[in-house]
Amino acid sequence: MWYNLYIRMRKKGQVTAMKAVSLAKVPGKPTTGGTKLYGNPDVPEVFEWPSIVDEDDIYDLAFMGQVNLYELASALPENSLPKEGMLYFFYDLDAMAFSPFDETAARVIFYRGGKPLEELCLEDENGNSLSSPVVKLEMSAAAEDNAEGHKLFGLPLGYGEEKYPRPIEGWVMLMQIDSTAKVPFEDNGALCFFVEPEKLAAADFSDVRVMIVPRK
Template sequence: MLSESNKNRLEQMVREHQFEHALGYLQESVRQGIRWSKKEMEDYSESGVSRIGGDSDLPSSVEWPLDSEGTPMTFLAQLRLSELAAQDESSLLPKEGMLYFFVGVDEPAYNIEHKVLYLRDEELKEAYRRMTPEETSQEENFKGYKLKARSSIEPPNYGYVDYELLEDEEHDYEQYEELCFELTEADSDDLAVMFGYPATQHGDCEYEAALQMLTGATYNYSVQDAMKQITAHLKGDVHKAEQEVRDTLLLLALDSDQDVGFCWWDAGELQFFIRKDDLLSGDFSHTYCSLYSS
Protein backbone atom coordinates (compact mmCIF):
# COMPACT_ATOMS: atom_id res chain seq x y z
CA MET A 1 0.00 0.00 0.00
CA LEU A 2 1.38 3.40 -1.00
CA SER A 3 2.12 6.10 1.53
CA GLU A 4 0.11 9.31 1.25
CA SER A 5 3.05 11.18 -0.25
CA ASN A 6 3.59 8.51 -2.89
CA LYS A 7 -0.13 8.42 -3.68
CA ASN A 8 0.02 12.14 -4.39
CA ARG A 9 3.17 11.74 -6.45
CA LEU A 10 1.62 8.93 -8.47
CA GLU A 11 -1.43 11.02 -9.29
CA GLN A 12 0.73 14.00 -10.25
CA MET A 13 2.96 11.94 -12.55
CA VAL A 14 -0.01 10.21 -14.16
CA ARG A 15 -1.62 13.55 -14.97
CA GLU A 16 1.63 15.03 -16.28
CA HIS A 17 1.99 12.08 -18.66
CA GLN A 18 -1.71 12.24 -19.57
CA PHE A 19 -2.48 8.72 -18.39
CA GLU A 20 -5.60 9.75 -16.48
CA HIS A 21 -7.58 6.99 -18.21
CA ALA A 22 -5.42 4.45 -16.33
CA LEU A 23 -5.18 6.26 -12.98
CA GLY A 24 -7.58 3.96 -11.15
CA TYR A 25 -5.82 0.87 -12.48
CA LEU A 26 -2.39 2.19 -11.49
CA GLN A 27 -3.58 3.21 -8.02
CA GLU A 28 -4.64 -0.40 -7.49
CA SER A 29 -1.62 -2.07 -9.08
CA VAL A 30 1.49 -0.08 -8.13
CA ARG A 31 3.53 -1.46 -5.27
CA GLN A 32 5.39 0.26 -2.46
CA GLY A 33 9.00 -0.77 -2.98
CA ILE A 34 12.53 -0.13 -1.81
CA ARG A 35 15.40 0.41 -4.25
CA TRP A 36 19.08 -0.09 -3.51
CA SER A 37 21.76 1.75 -5.45
CA LYS A 38 25.54 1.50 -5.41
CA LYS A 39 27.60 4.04 -3.53
CA GLU A 40 31.39 3.88 -3.46
CA MET A 41 33.45 0.69 -3.52
CA GLU A 42 33.67 -0.99 -0.14
CA ASP A 43 36.86 -0.34 1.83
CA TYR A 44 35.63 -2.32 4.89
CA SER A 45 36.42 0.57 7.22
CA GLU A 46 33.02 0.09 8.83
CA SER A 47 31.41 -3.18 9.85
CA GLY A 48 27.72 -4.01 9.69
CA VAL A 49 26.69 -1.66 6.87
CA SER A 50 24.55 -2.50 3.85
CA ARG A 51 26.76 -4.03 1.17
CA ILE A 52 26.52 -5.86 -2.10
CA GLY A 53 29.21 -8.28 -3.26
CA GLY A 54 32.63 -8.56 -1.67
CA ASP A 55 32.91 -10.03 1.83
CA SER A 56 30.23 -10.31 4.48
CA ASP A 57 30.21 -9.30 8.16
CA LEU A 58 29.25 -12.34 10.21
CA PRO A 59 29.82 -13.49 13.80
CA SER A 60 32.03 -16.57 14.22
CA SER A 61 29.04 -18.46 15.64
CA VAL A 62 27.33 -18.43 12.22
CA GLU A 63 28.47 -21.16 9.87
CA TRP A 64 28.97 -20.21 6.24
CA PRO A 65 26.07 -21.68 4.20
CA LEU A 66 26.93 -24.68 2.02
CA ASP A 67 25.20 -25.96 -1.09
CA SER A 68 24.09 -29.58 -1.57
CA GLU A 69 27.58 -30.52 -2.79
CA GLY A 70 29.18 -29.14 0.35
CA THR A 71 30.62 -26.10 -1.47
CA PRO A 72 30.35 -22.70 0.27
CA MET A 73 27.55 -20.65 -1.23
CA THR A 74 28.40 -17.29 -2.76
CA PHE A 75 27.72 -14.16 -0.70
CA LEU A 76 25.55 -11.64 -2.55
CA ALA A 77 24.38 -8.92 -0.18
CA GLN A 78 23.84 -7.83 3.41
CA LEU A 79 21.10 -5.31 4.17
CA ARG A 80 21.06 -3.40 7.46
CA LEU A 81 17.38 -3.14 8.33
CA SER A 82 17.73 -0.10 10.57
CA GLU A 83 18.81 1.79 7.44
CA LEU A 84 15.37 1.03 6.01
CA ALA A 85 13.32 2.46 8.87
CA ALA A 86 12.46 5.57 6.87
CA GLN A 87 12.17 3.71 3.55
CA ASP A 88 10.03 0.68 4.44
CA GLU A 89 6.70 2.48 4.24
CA SER A 90 4.93 -0.86 3.94
CA SER A 91 6.22 -1.78 7.46
CA LEU A 92 6.83 -5.38 6.44
CA LEU A 93 10.45 -5.83 7.49
CA PRO A 94 11.85 -6.15 11.01
CA LYS A 95 13.07 -2.81 12.34
CA GLU A 96 16.51 -4.02 13.35
CA GLY A 97 19.08 -6.62 12.43
CA MET A 98 20.63 -7.67 9.12
CA LEU A 99 19.51 -9.75 6.17
CA TYR A 100 22.13 -11.79 4.30
CA PHE A 101 21.68 -13.36 0.87
CA PHE A 102 23.73 -16.31 -0.40
CA VAL A 103 23.28 -18.34 -3.59
CA GLY A 104 24.39 -21.70 -4.93
CA VAL A 105 24.73 -22.77 -8.55
CA ASP A 106 22.19 -20.85 -10.65
CA GLU A 107 21.25 -23.77 -12.91
CA PRO A 108 18.50 -24.55 -13.65
CA ALA A 109 16.79 -21.16 -13.42
CA TYR A 110 14.15 -22.35 -10.93
CA ASN A 111 14.31 -23.50 -7.30
CA ILE A 112 17.92 -22.30 -7.06
CA GLU A 113 19.82 -23.31 -3.97
CA HIS A 114 20.22 -20.31 -1.70
CA LYS A 115 20.18 -19.09 1.87
CA VAL A 116 18.64 -15.99 3.46
CA LEU A 117 19.93 -15.34 6.98
CA TYR A 118 18.43 -12.94 9.48
CA LEU A 119 20.52 -11.86 12.47
CA ARG A 120 19.29 -9.51 15.17
CA ASP A 121 21.30 -6.54 16.42
CA GLU A 122 22.33 -8.47 19.52
CA GLU A 123 23.93 -11.15 17.34
CA LEU A 124 25.67 -8.55 15.16
CA LYS A 125 27.79 -7.29 18.06
CA GLU A 126 30.21 -10.15 17.37
CA ALA A 127 30.18 -9.70 13.58
CA TYR A 128 33.42 -9.10 11.72
CA ARG A 129 34.62 -9.22 8.14
CA ARG A 130 34.52 -12.84 7.02
CA MET A 131 36.67 -13.36 3.96
CA THR A 132 34.84 -15.12 1.15
CA PRO A 133 36.13 -18.69 0.70
CA GLU A 134 38.44 -19.18 -2.29
CA GLU A 135 35.97 -21.57 -3.89
CA THR A 136 32.24 -20.87 -3.82
CA SER A 137 29.21 -22.00 -5.82
CA GLN A 138 29.59 -19.10 -8.25
CA GLU A 139 32.89 -18.97 -10.12
CA GLU A 140 32.96 -15.18 -10.31
CA ASN A 141 34.51 -12.97 -7.63
CA PHE A 142 32.07 -10.16 -6.93
CA LYS A 143 33.38 -6.72 -5.99
CA GLY A 144 31.98 -5.10 -2.85
CA TYR A 145 30.03 -1.84 -2.92
CA LYS A 146 28.29 0.13 -0.22
CA LEU A 147 24.57 0.59 -0.72
CA LYS A 148 22.01 3.34 -0.30
CA ALA A 149 18.25 2.67 0.03
CA ARG A 150 15.27 4.77 -1.01
CA SER A 151 11.51 4.33 -1.01
CA SER A 152 10.10 3.75 -4.49
CA ILE A 153 6.87 3.45 -6.44
CA GLU A 154 6.92 0.21 -8.45
CA PRO A 155 4.38 0.07 -11.33
CA PRO A 156 3.63 -3.22 -13.10
CA ASN A 157 6.23 -4.09 -15.72
CA TYR A 158 5.73 -5.60 -19.18
CA GLY A 159 5.07 -9.05 -17.74
CA TYR A 160 2.37 -7.87 -15.34
CA VAL A 161 0.72 -4.79 -16.83
CA ASP A 162 -2.84 -5.00 -18.20
CA TYR A 163 -2.39 -3.62 -21.70
CA GLU A 164 -6.14 -3.29 -22.28
CA LEU A 165 -6.45 -0.90 -19.34
CA LEU A 166 -3.25 0.92 -20.18
CA GLU A 167 -3.27 1.50 -23.92
CA ASP A 168 -5.75 3.42 -26.03
CA GLU A 169 -5.66 5.30 -29.34
CA GLU A 170 -3.38 7.99 -27.91
CA HIS A 171 -1.19 5.99 -25.50
CA ASP A 172 1.12 3.05 -26.08
CA TYR A 173 3.53 0.99 -23.99
CA GLU A 174 6.52 3.13 -24.94
CA GLN A 175 4.85 6.15 -23.34
CA TYR A 176 4.01 4.03 -20.30
CA GLU A 177 7.70 3.11 -19.96
CA GLU A 178 8.54 6.82 -19.78
CA LEU A 179 6.00 7.19 -16.97
CA CYS A 180 7.48 4.18 -15.16
CA PHE A 181 10.98 5.61 -15.47
CA GLU A 182 9.91 8.77 -13.66
CA LEU A 183 7.80 6.95 -11.07
CA THR A 184 10.66 4.69 -10.00
CA GLU A 185 13.22 7.49 -10.35
CA ALA A 186 15.36 4.88 -12.06
CA ASP A 187 19.09 5.40 -11.81
CA SER A 188 22.00 3.70 -13.53
CA ASP A 189 23.38 2.77 -10.10
CA ASP A 190 20.18 0.90 -9.11
CA LEU A 191 20.88 -2.79 -8.81
CA ALA A 192 18.31 -4.20 -6.38
CA VAL A 193 14.65 -3.76 -5.51
CA MET A 194 12.45 -5.10 -2.73
CA PHE A 195 8.66 -5.66 -2.96
CA GLY A 196 8.35 -4.55 -6.57
CA TYR A 197 7.49 -6.60 -9.66
CA PRO A 198 9.92 -9.33 -10.75
CA ALA A 199 11.22 -9.19 -14.30
CA THR A 200 9.36 -11.78 -16.38
CA GLN A 201 7.50 -12.20 -19.64
CA HIS A 202 4.45 -14.00 -18.26
CA GLY A 203 3.55 -12.44 -14.91
CA ASP A 204 3.42 -15.79 -13.12
CA CYS A 205 6.45 -15.69 -10.81
CA GLU A 206 4.33 -15.67 -7.65
CA TYR A 207 2.53 -18.85 -8.72
CA GLU A 208 5.85 -20.63 -9.22
CA ALA A 209 7.21 -19.45 -5.87
CA ALA A 210 4.01 -20.08 -3.90
CA LEU A 211 3.66 -23.57 -5.34
CA GLN A 212 7.16 -24.58 -4.34
CA MET A 213 7.13 -22.94 -0.89
CA LEU A 214 3.75 -24.44 0.03
CA THR A 215 3.88 -27.87 -1.61
CA GLY A 216 7.45 -28.46 -2.76
CA ALA A 217 6.18 -29.13 -6.29
CA THR A 218 7.90 -27.84 -9.42
CA TYR A 219 6.01 -25.34 -11.57
CA ASN A 220 5.10 -26.62 -15.05
CA TYR A 221 4.33 -23.12 -16.43
CA SER A 222 0.58 -23.60 -16.04
CA VAL A 223 -1.11 -21.16 -13.66
CA GLN A 224 -4.20 -23.37 -13.64
CA ASP A 225 -2.23 -26.46 -12.59
CA ALA A 226 -0.40 -24.50 -9.91
CA MET A 227 -3.68 -23.21 -8.46
CA LYS A 228 -5.13 -26.72 -8.42
CA GLN A 229 -2.14 -28.01 -6.46
CA ILE A 230 -2.09 -25.06 -4.05
CA THR A 231 -5.84 -25.32 -3.49
CA ALA A 232 -5.58 -29.07 -2.86
CA HIS A 233 -2.78 -28.43 -0.38
CA LEU A 234 -5.06 -25.97 1.42
CA LYS A 235 -7.87 -28.55 1.60
CA GLY A 236 -9.90 -27.08 -1.24
CA ASP A 237 -10.00 -23.49 0.05
CA VAL A 238 -9.87 -21.53 -3.23
CA HIS A 239 -9.97 -18.12 -1.58
CA LYS A 240 -7.07 -19.00 0.71
CA ALA A 241 -5.11 -20.29 -2.28
CA GLU A 242 -5.66 -17.04 -4.17
CA GLN A 243 -4.62 -15.07 -1.10
CA GLU A 244 -1.44 -17.12 -0.75
CA VAL A 245 -0.43 -16.17 -4.30
CA ARG A 246 -1.23 -12.50 -3.65
CA ASP A 247 0.82 -12.67 -0.44
CA THR A 248 3.87 -14.13 -2.18
CA LEU A 249 6.25 -11.18 -2.15
CA LEU A 250 9.41 -10.28 -4.01
CA LEU A 251 11.83 -10.04 -1.10
CA LEU A 252 14.76 -9.02 -3.30
CA ALA A 253 15.56 -8.82 -7.01
CA LEU A 254 19.23 -8.46 -7.97
CA ASP A 255 19.96 -7.08 -11.41
CA SER A 256 23.02 -7.95 -13.46
CA ASP A 257 25.73 -5.34 -12.90
CA GLN A 258 29.10 -5.03 -14.59
CA ASP A 259 30.76 -3.13 -11.73
CA VAL A 260 29.90 -5.72 -9.08
CA GLY A 261 30.28 -8.62 -11.49
CA PHE A 262 26.72 -9.92 -11.34
CA CYS A 263 25.67 -11.50 -14.63
CA TRP A 264 22.66 -13.79 -14.26
CA TRP A 265 22.71 -15.81 -17.46
CA ASP A 266 22.13 -13.33 -20.31
CA ALA A 267 22.24 -10.18 -18.13
CA GLY A 268 19.09 -11.28 -16.27
CA GLU A 269 17.72 -10.88 -12.74
CA LEU A 270 18.05 -13.09 -9.65
CA GLN A 271 14.86 -13.13 -7.57
CA PHE A 272 14.08 -14.10 -3.96
CA PHE A 273 10.49 -14.62 -2.79
CA ILE A 274 8.90 -14.99 0.63
CA ARG A 275 5.42 -15.58 2.04
CA LYS A 276 3.97 -12.50 3.72
CA ASP A 277 3.14 -14.45 6.90
CA ASP A 278 6.76 -15.60 7.19
CA LEU A 279 8.04 -12.09 6.58
CA LEU A 280 5.81 -10.56 9.23
CA SER A 281 6.92 -13.18 11.75
CA GLY A 282 10.59 -12.58 10.94
CA ASP A 283 11.06 -16.11 9.57
CA PHE A 284 13.44 -16.12 6.58
CA SER A 285 14.15 -19.85 6.63
CA HIS A 286 11.61 -20.72 3.94
CA THR A 287 12.17 -18.65 0.79
CA TYR A 288 12.33 -19.30 -2.95
CA CYS A 289 14.95 -18.26 -5.50
CA SER A 290 14.67 -18.20 -9.27
CA LEU A 291 16.24 -16.42 -12.22
CA TYR A 292 14.85 -14.54 -15.18
CA SER A 293 16.87 -13.97 -18.34
CA SER A 294 15.58 -12.79 -21.70
Protein backbone atom coordinates in the same frame (compact mmCIF):
# COMPACT_ATOMS: atom_id res chain seq x y z
CA MET B 1 -4.54 -10.06 9.80
CA TRP B 2 -0.94 -10.33 8.59
CA TYR B 3 -1.64 -8.39 5.39
CA ASN B 4 -2.44 -5.25 7.40
CA LEU B 5 1.30 -5.04 8.13
CA TYR B 6 2.13 -4.20 4.54
CA ILE B 7 2.18 -0.97 2.60
CA ARG B 8 0.12 -0.96 -0.57
CA MET B 9 0.17 -4.74 -0.76
CA ARG B 10 -1.91 -6.21 -3.56
CA LYS B 11 -2.04 -9.17 -5.93
CA LYS B 12 -0.97 -8.69 -9.55
CA GLY B 13 -1.28 -11.96 -11.39
CA GLN B 14 0.64 -14.50 -9.35
CA VAL B 15 3.06 -12.41 -7.23
CA THR B 16 2.16 -10.46 -4.11
CA ALA B 17 3.63 -6.95 -4.30
CA MET B 18 4.94 -4.62 -1.61
CA LYS B 19 6.15 -1.09 -2.10
CA ALA B 20 9.63 -1.31 -3.59
CA VAL B 21 12.83 0.05 -2.06
CA SER B 22 15.55 0.97 -4.54
CA LEU B 23 19.12 -0.15 -3.85
CA ALA B 24 21.37 2.29 -5.70
CA LYS B 25 25.09 1.81 -6.17
CA VAL B 26 27.09 4.61 -4.55
CA PRO B 27 30.85 5.23 -4.51
CA GLY B 28 33.03 4.36 -1.59
CA LYS B 29 33.59 1.44 0.73
CA PRO B 30 30.66 0.24 2.84
CA THR B 31 30.89 0.70 6.57
CA THR B 32 30.92 -2.44 8.67
CA GLY B 33 27.33 -3.67 8.83
CA GLY B 34 26.16 -1.45 5.97
CA THR B 35 23.92 -2.61 3.15
CA LYS B 36 25.92 -3.96 0.23
CA LEU B 37 26.18 -6.50 -2.56
CA TYR B 38 29.01 -9.01 -2.83
CA GLY B 39 32.30 -8.61 -1.02
CA ASN B 40 32.29 -10.41 2.33
CA PRO B 41 29.53 -10.54 4.95
CA ASP B 42 29.84 -8.65 8.23
CA VAL B 43 28.78 -11.21 10.81
CA PRO B 44 28.78 -11.85 14.57
CA GLU B 45 31.54 -13.99 16.08
CA VAL B 46 29.42 -17.14 15.92
CA PHE B 47 28.21 -17.58 12.34
CA GLU B 48 27.87 -20.65 10.16
CA TRP B 49 28.42 -20.09 6.45
CA PRO B 50 25.62 -21.90 4.59
CA SER B 51 26.67 -24.84 2.45
CA ILE B 52 25.21 -27.59 0.28
CA VAL B 53 25.88 -31.32 0.43
CA ASP B 54 26.10 -32.69 -3.12
CA GLU B 55 26.66 -36.44 -3.11
CA ASP B 56 29.98 -36.76 -1.26
CA ASP B 57 30.99 -33.11 -1.53
CA ILE B 58 30.18 -30.11 0.63
CA TYR B 59 30.51 -26.67 -0.91
CA ASP B 60 29.73 -23.18 0.27
CA LEU B 61 27.05 -20.94 -1.17
CA ALA B 62 28.15 -17.62 -2.63
CA PHE B 63 27.54 -14.48 -0.58
CA MET B 64 25.31 -12.17 -2.62
CA GLY B 65 24.69 -9.31 -0.23
CA GLN B 66 23.47 -8.05 3.12
CA VAL B 67 20.68 -5.68 4.14
CA ASN B 68 20.87 -3.55 7.27
CA LEU B 69 17.34 -3.52 8.69
CA TYR B 70 17.87 -0.20 10.49
CA GLU B 71 18.65 1.37 7.11
CA LEU B 72 15.57 -0.31 5.66
CA ALA B 73 13.41 1.10 8.46
CA SER B 74 14.73 4.59 7.66
CA ALA B 75 13.88 4.22 3.95
CA LEU B 76 10.52 2.50 4.51
CA PRO B 77 9.41 3.01 8.14
CA GLU B 78 6.18 1.04 7.79
CA ASN B 79 7.79 -2.20 6.62
CA SER B 80 6.93 -5.21 8.75
CA LEU B 81 10.44 -6.52 9.34
CA PRO B 82 12.32 -5.91 12.60
CA LYS B 83 13.79 -2.42 12.79
CA GLU B 84 17.30 -3.62 13.53
CA GLY B 85 19.48 -6.56 12.62
CA MET B 86 20.70 -7.95 9.30
CA LEU B 87 19.59 -10.11 6.42
CA TYR B 88 22.31 -12.10 4.65
CA PHE B 89 21.66 -13.47 1.15
CA PHE B 90 23.44 -16.55 -0.23
CA TYR B 91 23.05 -18.38 -3.54
CA ASP B 92 24.32 -21.47 -5.33
CA LEU B 93 25.96 -20.04 -8.45
CA ASP B 94 25.72 -23.44 -10.15
CA ALA B 95 21.98 -23.73 -9.63
CA MET B 96 20.79 -22.19 -12.95
CA ALA B 97 17.60 -21.30 -11.10
CA PHE B 98 15.05 -20.78 -13.88
CA SER B 99 12.41 -22.32 -11.63
CA PRO B 100 11.86 -21.98 -7.86
CA PHE B 101 11.64 -25.68 -7.04
CA ASP B 102 15.20 -26.14 -5.73
CA GLU B 103 14.94 -25.74 -1.96
CA THR B 104 18.73 -25.61 -1.53
CA ALA B 105 19.63 -23.02 -4.19
CA ALA B 106 19.44 -20.05 -1.81
CA ARG B 107 19.57 -19.17 1.86
CA VAL B 108 18.60 -16.01 3.68
CA ILE B 109 19.88 -15.69 7.24
CA PHE B 110 18.31 -13.26 9.71
CA TYR B 111 20.47 -11.91 12.54
CA ARG B 112 18.68 -9.87 15.20
CA GLY B 113 21.73 -7.84 16.15
CA GLY B 114 23.19 -6.89 19.49
CA LYS B 115 26.78 -8.05 19.02
CA PRO B 116 29.76 -6.57 17.14
CA LEU B 117 30.15 -7.52 13.49
CA GLU B 118 33.33 -8.47 11.69
CA GLU B 119 34.05 -9.19 8.04
CA LEU B 120 34.17 -12.92 7.31
CA CYS B 121 36.31 -13.78 4.30
CA LEU B 122 35.89 -16.95 2.27
CA GLU B 123 39.17 -18.03 0.66
CA ASP B 124 40.44 -20.86 -1.50
CA GLU B 125 43.24 -23.23 -0.50
CA ASN B 126 45.81 -20.65 -1.66
CA GLY B 127 44.39 -17.85 0.46
CA ASN B 128 42.75 -16.02 -2.45
CA SER B 129 39.42 -14.33 -1.85
CA LEU B 130 36.41 -16.03 -3.45
CA SER B 131 34.20 -12.95 -3.27
CA SER B 132 33.13 -10.63 -6.08
CA PRO B 133 34.00 -6.91 -5.79
CA VAL B 134 31.87 -5.23 -3.16
CA VAL B 135 29.12 -2.75 -4.13
CA LYS B 136 28.01 -0.14 -1.59
CA LEU B 137 24.26 0.46 -1.69
CA GLU B 138 22.00 3.33 -0.66
CA MET B 139 18.29 2.81 -0.01
CA SER B 140 15.37 4.97 -1.06
CA ALA B 141 11.69 4.41 -1.77
CA ALA B 142 11.36 3.41 -5.44
CA ALA B 143 9.11 5.42 -7.73
CA GLU B 144 7.67 2.26 -9.31
CA ASP B 145 7.19 -1.24 -7.94
CA ASN B 146 8.34 -2.71 -11.27
CA ALA B 147 11.50 -0.59 -11.46
CA GLU B 148 14.59 -2.30 -12.84
CA GLY B 149 17.86 -2.56 -10.95
CA HIS B 150 18.68 -3.80 -7.47
CA LYS B 151 15.78 -3.48 -5.04
CA LEU B 152 13.87 -4.86 -2.11
CA PHE B 153 10.23 -5.87 -2.55
CA GLY B 154 8.19 -4.61 -5.51
CA LEU B 155 7.66 -6.74 -8.62
CA PRO B 156 10.16 -8.91 -10.51
CA LEU B 157 12.00 -7.69 -13.57
CA GLY B 158 9.68 -7.37 -16.59
CA TYR B 159 6.61 -8.37 -14.60
CA GLY B 160 3.45 -8.65 -16.64
CA GLU B 161 0.81 -11.33 -16.67
CA GLU B 162 3.15 -14.26 -16.10
CA LYS B 163 1.84 -17.26 -14.24
CA TYR B 164 4.55 -17.86 -11.72
CA PRO B 165 4.83 -21.53 -10.74
CA ARG B 166 4.22 -22.96 -7.34
CA PRO B 167 5.69 -22.73 -4.78
CA ILE B 168 6.06 -18.94 -5.30
CA GLU B 169 2.50 -18.27 -6.44
CA GLY B 170 1.32 -15.41 -4.21
CA TRP B 171 4.72 -15.04 -2.52
CA VAL B 172 6.53 -11.73 -1.93
CA MET B 173 9.71 -10.84 -3.78
CA LEU B 174 12.16 -10.12 -1.00
CA MET B 175 15.11 -8.94 -3.07
CA GLN B 176 16.06 -8.48 -6.71
CA ILE B 177 19.73 -8.46 -7.72
CA ASP B 178 20.12 -7.26 -11.29
CA SER B 179 22.83 -8.33 -13.72
CA THR B 180 25.99 -6.24 -13.83
CA ALA B 181 29.06 -6.37 -16.04
CA LYS B 182 31.02 -8.17 -13.32
CA VAL B 183 28.22 -10.44 -12.09
CA PRO B 184 25.86 -11.26 -14.98
CA PHE B 185 23.01 -13.73 -14.69
CA GLU B 186 21.63 -15.87 -17.50
CA ASP B 187 19.83 -13.93 -20.26
CA ASN B 188 21.06 -10.68 -18.65
CA GLY B 189 18.30 -11.20 -16.11
CA ALA B 190 17.88 -10.66 -12.40
CA LEU B 191 18.19 -12.98 -9.43
CA CYS B 192 14.99 -12.76 -7.37
CA PHE B 193 14.47 -14.09 -3.84
CA PHE B 194 10.90 -14.98 -2.81
CA VAL B 195 9.30 -15.67 0.58
CA GLU B 196 5.77 -16.47 1.74
CA PRO B 197 3.96 -13.36 3.06
CA GLU B 198 3.10 -15.02 6.38
CA LYS B 199 6.72 -16.02 6.94
CA LEU B 200 7.97 -12.56 5.99
CA ALA B 201 5.65 -11.00 8.58
CA ALA B 202 7.10 -13.40 11.19
CA ALA B 203 10.73 -12.77 10.08
CA ASP B 204 10.95 -16.47 9.23
CA PHE B 205 13.36 -17.10 6.36
CA SER B 206 13.58 -20.87 6.68
CA ASP B 207 12.09 -21.41 3.21
CA VAL B 208 13.24 -18.82 0.69
CA ARG B 209 13.19 -19.67 -3.01
CA VAL B 210 15.18 -18.08 -5.80
CA MET B 211 14.54 -17.67 -9.50
CA ILE B 212 16.41 -16.02 -12.37
CA VAL B 213 14.00 -13.78 -14.27
CA PRO B 214 15.27 -13.12 -17.82
CA ARG B 215 15.02 -9.78 -19.58
CA LYS B 216 12.39 -9.76 -22.29
